Amino acid sequence: MSGQFRPSRRAMLKVGLAGVATVASPAILRLTAEAQSGPIKIGMPVALTGPLGTVGQQTKRGAEFWAKLQNAKGGILGRPIELLIEDTAGNPANCVRKAQEMVERRDCRLITGITLSSEALAVVPKLGEWDSIFISGINGDGRLTADSFVPNFFRANISGPMGTRAVSLYLRKSNMTKFYGLGLDYAWGHNSIGVFEDEVKRGNKEFIGKIFAPTGTKDYSPYITKIRQSGADAVFLVMQGDDNNAFLSQAQQYRLPEKVKLLTEIVDLASIRAVGDASLGLIGSSRYSFTYDQPLNNEFVAAWRKEYGNPPDTFEGEQWQCMKVLEAGITKAGGIEAAKLRPALEDLEVESVKGKVFMRKCDHQGVQQGFMVEVKKKAGFDTPVPEVIATFPGEQTTPPCNAMTYKD
Secondary structure, three states: OOHHHHOHHHHHHHHHHHHHHHHHHOOOOOOOOHHHHOOOOEEEEEEOOOOHHHHHHHHHHHHHHHHHHHHHHOOOOEEEEEEEEEEOOOHHHHHHHHHHHHHHHHHOOOOOOOOHHHHHHHHHHHHHHHHHEEEOOOOOOOHHHHOOOOOOEEEEOOHHHHHHHHHHHOOOOOOOEEEEEEEEOOOOHHOOOOOHHHHHOOOEEEEEEEEEEEOOOOOOHHHHHHHHHOOOOOOEEOHHHHHHHHHHHHHHOOOHOOOEEEEEOOHHHHHHHHHHHHHHOOEEEOOOOOOOOOOOHHHHHHHHHHHHHHOOHHHHHHHHHHHHHHHHHHHHHHOHHHHHHHHHOOOEOOOOOOEEEEEEEOOOEEEEOEEEEEEEOOOOOOOOOEEEEEEHHHHHHOOOOOOOOOOO
């Protein structure tokens, strides 16, 4: 699979320059003896509050559950897992500061759980200086494995372009021809709407327009009016957290779904629970779904429900998968030092809750299946749930190396 992708000359130059910076930088703090033999510290600068606080809480739970079960088995390499969790409130400057404190004050060289892509984009330029590995569990912005790629960053999750690609592949068989886009006004929203626009046009369908809403928007009626008046058959949503809940509730209030089909890049249980029947009929990609019928996922869902009483949500499943990839990489490397862990993670294949995940070497993107789900009522559940209606192989949903767009 890795032979299908080749890193660009630009990407190789970046890797080379990053290596020079790592050797030359006086700010590097080498791992202490305690860091090499004591608890394995994993830093999580997470947005636990703010508009995307519900997303950050999910990643926190996903990592905590993994750490609890892993420590019950003796940790990794005989070393216990210690999670260092700090709230960033979704602010990129806060995220960089919290991460740097974890590195310099607590000798923590593994980072995960960062919530917003804008936070991740602010952190990745520092990884070489910190001699640290950052493995993403949920960050969607395609630039992280393209224009902003650095060698110490890995993405175990489905990216925004990959989720958008699954939607576009599904729509190729649809009779809908006119589309509109609404995204949150930050890195992930702009990136995914841009990919969707490109995919629609290459599918010989019409992209009518797009608008972006600031995070924390309370009144979506002006946006709903624009969408209704656009003449679109469907609107593609790139939203999460409180914003997504507000839009879906108001869309039902203004009866938007009767005129325009609602599509989304991410379907998650938190939003479904928050808005109830306002989510019915919503179709979109799902980075993870507890309804995916696969042995490892069924085992994970059963254990999660025993622990928490509810099935795992999108970002809980994604972060769990991320931790399983990190676990496999550390085991293979025999340690956590960046110089050992980086090559151990490259071209690593892990069987997890979504099937096989292949961490391709060329841009450190995890190649994995894409899922489409539809929100439906199902016996035995108090609220609607996402049911898998289509799957696409990772070779179709993952863009070429160091790219955010597709060739077919």
